[in-house]
Amino acid sequence: MEELQDSSIHHMTAKVIAAIKNTKCYEPIYNELQRLVASPSVDKNDMRNTLEDAIKAAGLETEIRNMIFNLVRSRLKKIEVPDARLTPKSSQTDPLSYLKRAGVLWDRRVRKSLNAMCGELKVPLHGQPRISADREDFIAKWNELSNYNMDLANYRPVYAPKDLLEVLLSLKGPSRPNENNDQIPQWEFSHIALPVKNLFELRTHYADLLRNDPYGVHDLAVQCQRILDSKLAPMCQQYLKKGATPAPYRGALWAAVLDSKLHDFDIENWQKLRNTVWTTDHIVDKLVFKDIQLTASNDDQYFVFEDVLYQVLLCFSRDTEIANCVEYETFPVKGKTYEGPPSGVVPFHGICMFAAPFCYLFDSPVSLYYTFRAFYIRYCHRLTTINTHPQGIVSLCLLFEKLLQTYEPQLWSHFRELQIQPLRVVFKWLMRGFSGHLPPDQLLVLWDLILGFDSLEILPLFAIIILSFRKDSIMQVSSLDSIEAILADLSSIKVLPLVQLALSRD
Secondary structure (H helix, E strand, C coil), rough: HHHHHHHHHHHHHHHHHHHHCCCCCCCHHHHHHHHHHCCCCCCCHHHHHHHHHHHHHHHHHHHHHHHHHHHHHHHHHHHCCCCCCCCCCCCCCCCCCCHHHHHHHHHHHHHHHHHHHHHCCCCCCEEEEEEHHHHHHHHHHHHHHHHHCCCCCCCCCCCCCHHHHHHCCCCCCCCCCCCCCHCCCCCCCCCCCCCCCCCHHHHHHHHHHCCCCCCHHHHHHHHHHHHHHHCHHHHHHHHHHCCCHHHHHHHHHHHHHCCCCHHHHHHHHHHHHHHHHHHHHHHHHHHHHHHHHHHHHHHCCCCCHHHHHHHHHHHHHCCCCHHHHEEEEEECCCCCCCCCCCCCCCCCCCCCCHHHHHHCCCCCCHHHHHHHHHHHHHHHHHHHHCCCCCCCHHHHHHHHHHHHHHHHHHHHHHHHHCCHHHHHHHHHHCCCCCCCCCCCHHHHHHHHHHHHCCCCCCCHHHHHHHHHHCCCHHCCCCCCHHHHHHCCCCCCCCCCHHHHHHHHHH
Protein backbone atom coordinates (compact mmCIF):
# COMPACT_ATOMS: atom_id res chain seq x y z
CA MET A 1 0.00 0.00 0.00
CA GLU A 2 2.83 2.40 0.91
CA GLU A 3 4.56 1.58 -2.38
CA LEU A 4 1.40 2.56 -4.27
CA GLN A 5 1.19 5.86 -2.36
CA ASP A 6 4.86 6.59 -3.01
CA SER A 7 4.36 5.81 -6.69
CA SER A 8 1.33 8.11 -6.85
CA ILE A 9 3.21 10.95 -5.12
CA HIS A 10 6.18 10.48 -7.45
CA HIS A 11 3.86 10.48 -10.48
CA MET A 12 2.14 13.71 -9.38
CA THR A 13 5.48 15.36 -8.56
CA ALA A 14 6.77 14.50 -12.04
CA LYS A 15 3.66 16.02 -13.63
CA VAL A 16 3.95 19.19 -11.52
CA ILE A 17 7.61 19.61 -12.49
CA ALA A 18 6.82 19.04 -16.18
CA ALA A 19 3.95 21.54 -16.02
CA ILE A 20 6.10 24.16 -14.26
CA LYS A 21 8.74 23.87 -16.99
CA ASN A 22 6.08 24.76 -19.57
CA THR A 23 5.09 28.01 -17.85
CA LYS A 24 6.50 31.41 -18.74
CA CYS A 25 7.48 31.92 -15.11
CA TYR A 26 9.85 28.95 -15.12
CA GLU A 27 12.86 30.64 -16.74
CA PRO A 28 12.97 33.76 -14.50
CA ILE A 29 12.46 31.63 -11.37
CA TYR A 30 15.15 29.19 -12.49
CA ASN A 31 17.57 32.04 -13.17
CA GLU A 32 16.86 33.53 -9.75
CA LEU A 33 17.48 30.16 -8.09
CA GLN A 34 20.82 29.90 -9.88
CA ARG A 35 21.73 33.35 -8.63
CA LEU A 36 20.81 32.39 -5.07
CA VAL A 37 22.85 29.18 -5.21
CA ALA A 38 25.90 31.21 -6.17
CA SER A 39 25.29 33.91 -3.55
CA PRO A 40 27.23 34.20 -0.25
CA SER A 41 24.04 33.51 1.73
CA VAL A 42 24.11 29.86 0.64
CA ASP A 43 26.68 27.67 2.38
CA LYS A 44 27.78 24.68 0.30
CA ASN A 45 28.39 22.76 3.55
CA ASP A 46 24.74 23.24 4.54
CA MET A 47 23.22 23.60 1.09
CA ARG A 48 19.68 22.45 1.87
CA ASN A 49 18.93 24.62 4.88
CA THR A 50 20.71 27.76 3.70
CA LEU A 51 19.18 27.53 0.20
CA GLU A 52 15.69 27.12 1.72
CA ASP A 53 16.28 30.21 3.87
CA ALA A 54 17.52 32.17 0.85
CA ILE A 55 14.49 31.11 -1.22
CA LYS A 56 12.12 32.27 1.54
CA ALA A 57 13.96 35.56 2.00
CA ALA A 58 13.77 36.26 -1.74
CA GLY A 59 10.01 35.58 -1.84
CA LEU A 60 10.44 32.68 -4.25
CA GLU A 61 8.78 30.16 -1.95
CA THR A 62 5.48 32.05 -2.14
CA GLU A 63 5.78 32.40 -5.91
CA ILE A 64 6.39 28.66 -6.33
CA ARG A 65 3.50 27.80 -3.99
CA ASN A 66 1.12 30.01 -5.98
CA MET A 67 2.31 28.49 -9.24
CA ILE A 68 1.62 24.95 -7.99
CA PHE A 69 -1.77 26.03 -6.57
CA ASN A 70 -2.89 27.33 -9.96
CA LEU A 71 -1.48 24.38 -11.87
CA VAL A 72 -3.17 21.81 -9.66
CA ARG A 73 -6.60 23.47 -9.86
CA SER A 74 -6.51 23.99 -13.59
CA ARG A 75 -4.00 22.43 -15.95
CA LEU A 76 -3.20 19.28 -14.00
CA LYS A 77 -6.91 18.51 -13.66
CA LYS A 78 -7.08 18.39 -17.43
CA ILE A 79 -4.27 15.81 -17.47
CA GLU A 80 -6.28 13.54 -15.19
CA VAL A 81 -9.12 13.31 -17.75
CA PRO A 82 -8.49 10.46 -20.22
CA ASP A 83 -7.88 11.64 -23.75
CA ALA A 84 -10.90 10.75 -25.88
CA ARG A 85 -8.56 10.09 -28.81
CA LEU A 86 -6.69 7.45 -26.80
CA THR A 87 -9.80 5.86 -25.30
CA PRO A 88 -12.44 6.32 -27.97
CA LYS A 89 -16.09 5.69 -27.24
CA SER A 90 -18.67 5.02 -29.88
CA SER A 91 -21.83 7.07 -29.94
CA GLN A 92 -23.62 3.91 -28.76
CA THR A 93 -21.58 3.65 -25.53
CA ASP A 94 -21.10 7.33 -24.73
CA PRO A 95 -24.42 8.84 -23.52
CA LEU A 96 -23.06 12.35 -24.07
CA SER A 97 -21.81 11.84 -27.62
CA TYR A 98 -24.75 13.83 -29.04
CA LEU A 99 -23.84 16.75 -26.76
CA LYS A 100 -20.17 16.66 -27.77
CA ARG A 101 -21.19 16.50 -31.40
CA ALA A 102 -23.48 19.51 -30.88
CA GLY A 103 -20.54 21.41 -29.35
CA VAL A 104 -18.34 20.73 -32.38
CA LEU A 105 -21.13 21.65 -34.79
CA TRP A 106 -21.88 24.89 -32.90
CA ASP A 107 -18.24 25.96 -33.07
CA ARG A 108 -18.17 25.08 -36.77
CA ARG A 109 -21.38 27.04 -37.40
CA VAL A 110 -19.99 30.15 -35.69
CA ARG A 111 -16.74 30.01 -37.63
CA LYS A 112 -18.60 29.35 -40.88
CA SER A 113 -20.70 32.46 -40.26
CA LEU A 114 -17.53 34.52 -39.76
CA ASN A 115 -16.02 33.11 -42.96
CA ALA A 116 -19.26 33.83 -44.84
CA MET A 117 -19.20 37.43 -43.61
CA CYS A 118 -15.64 37.77 -44.91
CA GLY A 119 -16.79 36.46 -48.28
CA GLU A 120 -19.76 38.83 -48.45
CA LEU A 121 -17.65 41.86 -47.57
CA LYS A 122 -14.66 40.71 -49.64
CA VAL A 123 -12.20 40.99 -46.76
CA PRO A 124 -9.56 38.36 -45.90
CA LEU A 125 -10.15 36.31 -42.75
CA HIS A 126 -6.53 36.65 -41.65
CA GLY A 127 -6.48 40.41 -42.02
CA GLN A 128 -4.41 42.70 -44.16
CA PRO A 129 -1.80 45.41 -43.51
CA ARG A 130 -3.27 48.78 -42.58
CA ILE A 131 -2.56 51.46 -45.14
CA SER A 132 -0.09 54.07 -43.91
CA ALA A 133 -2.61 56.86 -43.28
CA ASP A 134 -4.97 54.54 -41.42
CA ARG A 135 -2.14 53.15 -39.30
CA GLU A 136 -0.97 56.61 -38.30
CA ASP A 137 -4.53 57.67 -37.46
CA PHE A 138 -5.10 54.49 -35.44
CA ILE A 139 -1.91 54.95 -33.43
CA ALA A 140 -2.64 58.64 -32.81
CA LYS A 141 -6.10 57.81 -31.46
CA TRP A 142 -5.12 54.67 -29.53
CA ASN A 143 -6.09 56.21 -26.20
CA GLU A 144 -9.33 57.68 -27.56
CA LEU A 145 -10.54 55.13 -30.09
CA SER A 146 -14.11 56.33 -29.63
CA ASN A 147 -13.01 59.16 -31.98
CA TYR A 148 -11.69 56.75 -34.61
CA ASN A 149 -13.96 56.72 -37.67
CA MET A 150 -14.96 53.28 -38.91
CA ASP A 151 -17.78 52.34 -41.28
CA LEU A 152 -19.69 49.55 -39.54
CA ALA A 153 -22.93 49.70 -41.54
CA ASN A 154 -22.42 46.27 -43.14
CA TYR A 155 -21.18 44.51 -40.02
CA ARG A 156 -23.36 42.60 -37.56
CA PRO A 157 -22.70 40.36 -34.55
CA VAL A 158 -21.88 36.81 -35.62
CA TYR A 159 -24.31 35.46 -33.04
CA ALA A 160 -26.25 36.51 -29.95
CA PRO A 161 -27.31 34.68 -26.76
CA LYS A 162 -30.71 33.88 -28.29
CA ASP A 163 -28.99 31.96 -31.14
CA LEU A 164 -27.14 29.72 -28.70
CA LEU A 165 -30.32 29.27 -26.66
CA GLU A 166 -32.28 28.05 -29.69
CA VAL A 167 -29.61 25.43 -30.36
CA LEU A 168 -29.63 24.31 -26.71
CA LEU A 169 -33.42 24.03 -26.69
CA SER A 170 -33.30 21.87 -29.81
CA LEU A 171 -30.89 19.32 -28.33
CA LYS A 172 -32.28 15.79 -28.33
CA GLY A 173 -30.61 13.06 -26.34
CA PRO A 174 -30.80 9.31 -26.97
CA SER A 175 -34.10 7.60 -26.13
CA ARG A 176 -34.28 5.81 -22.80
CA PRO A 177 -35.93 2.42 -22.33
CA ASN A 178 -39.70 2.63 -21.80
CA GLU A 179 -39.66 6.36 -22.53
CA ASN A 180 -42.05 8.06 -24.89
CA ASN A 181 -40.22 11.00 -26.44
CA ASP A 182 -43.53 12.55 -27.49
CA GLN A 183 -44.33 13.13 -23.82
CA ILE A 184 -41.11 15.05 -23.14
CA PRO A 185 -41.44 18.79 -23.81
CA GLN A 186 -38.79 19.72 -26.36
CA TRP A 187 -37.62 22.60 -24.24
CA GLU A 188 -36.87 20.77 -21.02
CA PHE A 189 -33.34 19.72 -20.16
CA SER A 190 -34.32 16.78 -17.96
CA HIS A 191 -33.24 14.29 -20.64
CA ILE A 192 -29.61 15.51 -20.51
CA ALA A 193 -27.54 13.10 -18.42
CA LEU A 194 -25.18 15.60 -16.80
CA PRO A 195 -24.67 15.49 -13.02
CA VAL A 196 -25.79 18.66 -11.24
CA LYS A 197 -26.07 19.51 -7.56
CA ASN A 198 -29.26 19.78 -5.53
CA LEU A 199 -29.82 22.55 -2.99
CA PHE A 200 -28.35 20.49 -0.14
CA GLU A 201 -25.13 19.96 -2.11
CA LEU A 202 -25.02 23.64 -3.07
CA ARG A 203 -25.50 24.57 0.59
CA THR A 204 -22.53 22.37 1.48
CA HIS A 205 -20.40 23.86 -1.29
CA TYR A 206 -21.23 27.43 -0.27
CA ALA A 207 -21.20 26.74 3.49
CA ASP A 208 -18.74 29.57 4.16
CA LEU A 209 -21.41 32.08 3.10
CA LEU A 210 -23.63 31.02 5.98
CA ARG A 211 -21.02 31.61 8.67
CA ASN A 212 -21.32 34.80 10.66
CA ASP A 213 -18.33 37.05 10.16
CA PRO A 214 -17.45 39.05 13.29
CA TYR A 215 -15.28 41.56 11.41
CA GLY A 216 -16.37 45.16 10.88
CA VAL A 217 -15.64 47.17 7.74
CA HIS A 218 -12.34 48.51 9.13
CA ASP A 219 -11.31 45.06 10.35
CA LEU A 220 -12.08 43.58 6.92
CA ALA A 221 -9.76 46.08 5.26
CA VAL A 222 -6.98 45.32 7.74
CA GLN A 223 -7.47 41.59 7.29
CA CYS A 224 -7.55 41.98 3.50
CA GLN A 225 -4.28 43.92 3.48
CA ARG A 226 -2.66 41.28 5.69
CA ILE A 227 -3.71 38.55 3.25
CA LEU A 228 -2.45 40.52 0.26
CA ASP A 229 0.86 41.05 2.04
CA SER A 230 1.17 37.26 2.41
CA LYS A 231 0.90 37.00 -1.42
CA LEU A 232 -0.61 33.50 -1.02
CA ALA A 233 -3.25 32.78 -3.69
CA PRO A 234 -5.20 30.19 -1.62
CA MET A 235 -5.66 32.71 1.20
CA CYS A 236 -6.83 35.36 -1.27
CA GLN A 237 -9.35 32.90 -2.73
CA GLN A 238 -10.62 32.01 0.75
CA TYR A 239 -11.09 35.70 1.56
CA LEU A 240 -13.28 36.23 -1.54
CA LYS A 241 -15.76 33.68 -0.15
CA LYS A 242 -16.93 36.32 2.32
CA GLY A 243 -18.61 38.28 -0.46
CA ALA A 244 -17.59 41.44 1.37
CA THR A 245 -14.38 42.51 -0.34
CA PRO A 246 -13.41 46.16 0.23
CA ALA A 247 -13.45 47.79 -3.21
CA PRO A 248 -9.85 49.13 -3.16
CA TYR A 249 -8.46 45.61 -2.66
CA ARG A 250 -10.61 43.65 -5.11
CA GLY A 251 -8.38 44.01 -8.18
CA ALA A 252 -5.30 42.77 -6.31
CA LEU A 253 -7.23 39.82 -4.84
CA TRP A 254 -8.61 38.80 -8.24
CA ALA A 255 -5.17 39.05 -9.84
CA ALA A 256 -3.71 36.87 -7.08
CA VAL A 257 -6.39 34.19 -7.42
CA LEU A 258 -6.24 34.18 -11.23
CA ASP A 259 -2.42 34.25 -11.25
CA SER A 260 -2.45 37.33 -13.47
CA LYS A 261 0.25 39.29 -11.67
CA LEU A 262 2.26 41.21 -14.26
CA HIS A 263 5.72 40.07 -15.30
CA ASP A 264 8.12 41.69 -17.74
CA PHE A 265 7.22 39.15 -20.43
CA ASP A 266 3.52 40.03 -20.01
CA ILE A 267 4.21 43.70 -20.68
CA GLU A 268 6.31 42.75 -23.72
CA ASN A 269 3.52 40.50 -24.98
CA TRP A 270 0.95 43.32 -24.55
CA GLN A 271 3.14 45.61 -26.62
CA LYS A 272 3.39 42.96 -29.35
CA LEU A 273 -0.38 42.49 -29.38
CA ARG A 274 -0.89 46.26 -29.53
CA ASN A 275 1.59 46.58 -32.41
CA THR A 276 -0.23 43.80 -34.29
CA VAL A 277 -3.48 45.72 -33.89
CA TRP A 278 -1.77 48.89 -35.11
CA THR A 279 -0.32 47.29 -38.23
CA THR A 280 -3.01 44.78 -39.26
CA ASP A 281 -6.63 45.46 -40.19
CA HIS A 282 -8.78 42.47 -39.22
CA ILE A 283 -12.50 41.78 -39.56
CA VAL A 284 -12.70 41.16 -35.80
CA ASP A 285 -11.75 44.83 -35.29
CA LYS A 286 -15.06 45.85 -36.81
CA LEU A 287 -16.94 43.24 -34.78
CA VAL A 288 -15.30 44.49 -31.58
CA PHE A 289 -16.16 48.11 -32.36
CA LYS A 290 -19.70 47.11 -33.30
CA ASP A 291 -20.23 45.14 -30.09
CA ILE A 292 -18.93 47.88 -27.81
CA GLN A 293 -21.09 50.48 -29.56
CA LEU A 294 -24.17 48.26 -29.25
CA THR A 295 -23.63 47.40 -25.57
CA ALA A 296 -21.13 49.14 -23.27
CA SER A 297 -21.35 52.50 -25.04
CA ASN A 298 -25.11 52.55 -24.38
CA ASP A 299 -24.83 51.45 -20.75
CA ASP A 300 -24.88 54.20 -18.11
CA GLN A 301 -22.50 52.19 -15.93
CA TYR A 302 -19.86 51.44 -18.57
CA PHE A 303 -19.90 54.03 -21.36
CA VAL A 304 -17.07 55.98 -19.71
CA PHE A 305 -14.79 52.96 -20.26
CA GLU A 306 -15.40 52.79 -24.01
CA ASP A 307 -11.83 53.68 -24.99
CA VAL A 308 -10.10 51.18 -22.73
CA LEU A 309 -12.54 48.45 -23.79
CA TYR A 310 -11.50 48.97 -27.41
CA GLN A 311 -7.86 48.49 -26.43
CA VAL A 312 -8.50 45.39 -24.34
CA LEU A 313 -10.83 43.61 -26.78
CA LEU A 314 -8.69 44.39 -29.84
CA CYS A 315 -5.60 42.94 -28.16
CA PHE A 316 -7.68 40.01 -26.92
CA SER A 317 -8.67 39.21 -30.52
CA ARG A 318 -4.97 38.91 -31.53
CA ASP A 319 -3.83 36.79 -28.55
CA THR A 320 -2.99 33.30 -29.85
CA GLU A 321 -2.30 32.03 -26.31
CA ILE A 322 -6.05 32.09 -25.62
CA ALA A 323 -6.71 29.48 -28.31
CA ASN A 324 -4.14 27.20 -26.65
CA CYS A 325 -5.69 27.59 -23.18
CA VAL A 326 -9.41 27.30 -23.92
CA GLU A 327 -10.88 23.80 -24.00
CA TYR A 328 -13.29 22.90 -26.79
CA GLU A 329 -15.31 19.73 -27.24
CA THR A 330 -13.73 17.14 -29.54
CA PHE A 331 -15.82 14.67 -31.51
CA PRO A 332 -15.39 13.14 -34.97
CA VAL A 333 -17.74 15.05 -37.26
CA LYS A 334 -17.50 14.92 -41.04
CA GLY A 335 -17.52 18.04 -43.11
CA LYS A 336 -15.47 21.11 -43.82
CA THR A 337 -13.66 22.88 -40.98
CA TYR A 338 -13.35 26.65 -40.79
CA GLU A 339 -10.65 28.86 -39.39
CA GLY A 340 -11.30 31.49 -36.74
CA PRO A 341 -9.57 34.65 -35.54
CA PRO A 342 -6.08 34.48 -33.97
CA SER A 343 -7.49 34.12 -30.44
CA GLY A 344 -9.89 31.38 -31.51
CA VAL A 345 -12.77 33.43 -30.01
CA VAL A 346 -15.32 34.69 -32.52
CA PRO A 347 -16.79 37.97 -31.18
CA PHE A 348 -20.48 37.72 -30.37
CA HIS A 349 -23.12 40.18 -29.24
CA GLY A 350 -22.17 41.14 -25.68
CA ILE A 351 -18.62 39.79 -25.46
CA CYS A 352 -17.33 43.16 -24.25
CA MET A 353 -19.54 42.87 -21.17
CA PHE A 354 -17.22 40.16 -19.86
CA ALA A 355 -14.41 42.74 -19.84
CA ALA A 356 -16.39 45.84 -18.79
CA PRO A 357 -16.61 45.08 -15.01
CA PHE A 358 -12.81 44.87 -14.81
CA CYS A 359 -12.65 48.56 -15.70
CA TYR A 360 -13.79 49.27 -12.13
CA LEU A 361 -10.81 47.34 -10.73
CA PHE A 362 -7.77 48.53 -12.69
CA ASP A 363 -6.42 51.86 -13.92
CA SER A 364 -3.85 50.17 -16.16
CA PRO A 365 -5.20 48.56 -19.35
CA VAL A 366 -2.35 46.03 -19.16
CA SER A 367 -3.30 44.81 -15.67
CA LEU A 368 -6.95 44.86 -16.68
CA TYR A 369 -6.22 42.82 -19.79
CA TYR A 370 -4.39 39.94 -18.13
CA THR A 371 -6.85 39.54 -15.27
CA PHE A 372 -9.80 39.67 -17.68
CA ARG A 373 -8.08 37.19 -19.98
CA ALA A 374 -7.49 34.76 -17.11
CA PHE A 375 -11.12 35.10 -15.99
CA TYR A 376 -12.36 34.50 -19.54
CA ILE A 377 -10.20 31.41 -20.00
CA ARG A 378 -11.21 29.90 -16.68
CA TYR A 379 -14.92 30.75 -16.71
CA CYS A 380 -16.49 32.84 -19.49
CA HIS A 381 -15.72 30.61 -22.46
CA ARG A 382 -17.76 27.83 -20.85
CA LEU A 383 -20.80 30.11 -21.04
CA THR A 384 -20.57 30.60 -24.80
CA THR A 385 -19.85 27.06 -26.05
CA ILE A 386 -21.84 23.82 -25.95
CA ASN A 387 -19.84 21.51 -23.71
CA THR A 388 -20.15 18.70 -21.17
CA HIS A 389 -18.18 20.46 -18.45
CA PRO A 390 -19.93 20.61 -15.05
CA GLN A 391 -19.43 24.39 -15.14
CA GLY A 392 -20.59 24.71 -18.76
CA ILE A 393 -23.68 26.50 -19.97
CA VAL A 394 -25.60 23.23 -20.54
CA SER A 395 -24.99 22.08 -16.97
CA LEU A 396 -25.95 25.50 -15.62
CA CYS A 397 -29.21 25.47 -17.62
CA LEU A 398 -29.98 21.99 -16.31
CA LEU A 399 -29.22 23.08 -12.74
CA PHE A 400 -31.50 26.10 -13.12
CA GLU A 401 -34.32 23.96 -14.44
CA LYS A 402 -34.04 21.35 -11.68
CA LEU A 403 -33.87 23.98 -8.93
CA LEU A 404 -36.94 25.73 -10.35
CA GLN A 405 -38.92 22.50 -10.58
CA THR A 406 -37.97 21.41 -7.07
CA TYR A 407 -38.04 24.62 -5.05
CA GLU A 408 -40.45 26.82 -7.00
CA PRO A 409 -43.05 24.33 -8.31
CA GLN A 410 -45.72 27.05 -8.56
CA LEU A 411 -43.53 29.14 -10.86
CA TRP A 412 -42.59 26.05 -12.86
CA SER A 413 -46.26 25.15 -13.34
CA HIS A 414 -47.09 28.75 -14.25
CA PHE A 415 -44.45 28.75 -17.00
CA ARG A 416 -45.70 25.39 -18.24
CA GLU A 417 -49.31 26.56 -18.41
CA LEU A 418 -48.23 29.61 -20.40
CA GLN A 419 -46.01 27.43 -22.63
CA ILE A 420 -43.06 29.72 -21.88
CA GLN A 421 -39.64 28.16 -21.48
CA PRO A 422 -38.23 29.50 -18.18
CA LEU A 423 -34.75 29.53 -19.70
CA ARG A 424 -35.85 32.19 -22.19
CA VAL A 425 -36.28 34.53 -19.25
CA VAL A 426 -32.90 33.96 -17.59
CA PHE A 427 -30.55 32.76 -20.35
CA LYS A 428 -29.15 36.21 -21.09
CA TRP A 429 -28.25 36.49 -17.37
CA LEU A 430 -26.49 33.12 -17.36
CA MET A 431 -24.55 33.58 -20.59
CA ARG A 432 -23.24 37.00 -19.55
CA GLY A 433 -22.71 36.09 -15.91
CA PHE A 434 -25.24 38.87 -15.12
CA SER A 435 -22.89 41.53 -16.52
CA GLY A 436 -24.92 44.46 -17.83
CA HIS A 437 -27.92 43.33 -15.81
CA LEU A 438 -26.81 43.84 -12.21
CA PRO A 439 -25.38 47.16 -10.97
CA PRO A 440 -21.56 46.97 -11.07
CA ASP A 441 -21.11 46.96 -7.29
CA GLN A 442 -23.42 43.94 -6.96
CA LEU A 443 -22.02 42.20 -10.03
CA LEU A 444 -18.53 42.40 -8.55
CA VAL A 445 -19.80 40.76 -5.35
CA LEU A 446 -21.31 37.95 -7.46
CA TRP A 447 -18.04 37.49 -9.32
CA ASP A 448 -16.17 37.53 -5.97
CA LEU A 449 -18.18 34.42 -5.14
CA ILE A 450 -17.41 32.82 -8.52
CA LEU A 451 -13.70 33.25 -7.85
CA GLY A 452 -13.86 32.44 -4.16
CA PHE A 453 -15.74 29.17 -4.63
CA ASP A 454 -14.26 28.53 -8.10
CA SER A 455 -17.72 27.77 -9.46
CA LEU A 456 -20.24 29.21 -11.91
CA GLU A 457 -23.08 27.36 -10.17
CA ILE A 458 -23.86 30.55 -8.27
CA LEU A 459 -25.35 31.93 -11.53
CA PRO A 460 -28.38 29.60 -11.89
CA LEU A 461 -28.86 29.67 -8.11
CA PHE A 462 -28.99 33.48 -8.18
CA ALA A 463 -31.36 33.40 -11.18
CA ILE A 464 -33.74 31.25 -9.12
CA ILE A 465 -33.47 33.69 -6.22
CA ILE A 466 -34.51 36.61 -8.43
CA LEU A 467 -37.49 34.72 -9.82
CA SER A 468 -38.52 33.82 -6.26
CA PHE A 469 -38.11 37.43 -5.21
CA ARG A 470 -40.44 38.58 -8.02
CA LYS A 471 -42.71 35.53 -7.84
CA ASP A 472 -45.92 37.32 -6.85
CA SER A 473 -45.69 39.70 -9.79
CA ILE A 474 -44.78 36.94 -12.26
CA MET A 475 -47.76 34.84 -11.19
CA GLN A 476 -50.10 37.69 -12.14
CA VAL A 477 -49.02 38.02 -15.77
CA SER A 478 -49.45 35.74 -18.76
CA SER A 479 -46.97 36.71 -21.46
CA LEU A 480 -43.22 36.52 -21.98
CA ASP A 481 -42.99 40.29 -22.56
CA SER A 482 -44.73 40.99 -19.25
CA ILE A 483 -42.45 38.60 -17.36
CA GLU A 484 -39.36 40.16 -18.93
CA ALA A 485 -40.65 43.63 -17.99
CA ILE A 486 -40.98 42.51 -14.35
CA LEU A 487 -37.39 41.21 -14.38
CA ALA A 488 -35.84 44.01 -16.44
CA ASP A 489 -34.75 46.24 -13.55
CA LEU A 490 -32.38 44.51 -11.10
CA SER A 491 -31.04 47.74 -9.59
CA SER A 492 -32.60 47.00 -6.18
CA ILE A 493 -31.16 43.47 -5.96
CA LYS A 494 -28.53 42.82 -3.29
CA VAL A 495 -26.49 39.72 -4.03
CA LEU A 496 -25.12 38.57 -0.68
CA PRO A 497 -28.25 38.66 1.52
CA LEU A 498 -30.37 37.00 -1.19
CA VAL A 499 -27.86 34.19 -1.75
CA GLN A 500 -27.60 33.63 1.98
CA LEU A 501 -31.38 33.55 2.27
CA ALA A 502 -31.69 31.01 -0.54
CA LEU A 503 -29.03 28.71 0.93
CA SER A 504 -30.57 28.79 4.39
CA ARG A 505 -34.16 28.06 3.29
CA ASP A 506 -35.74 24.64 3.87
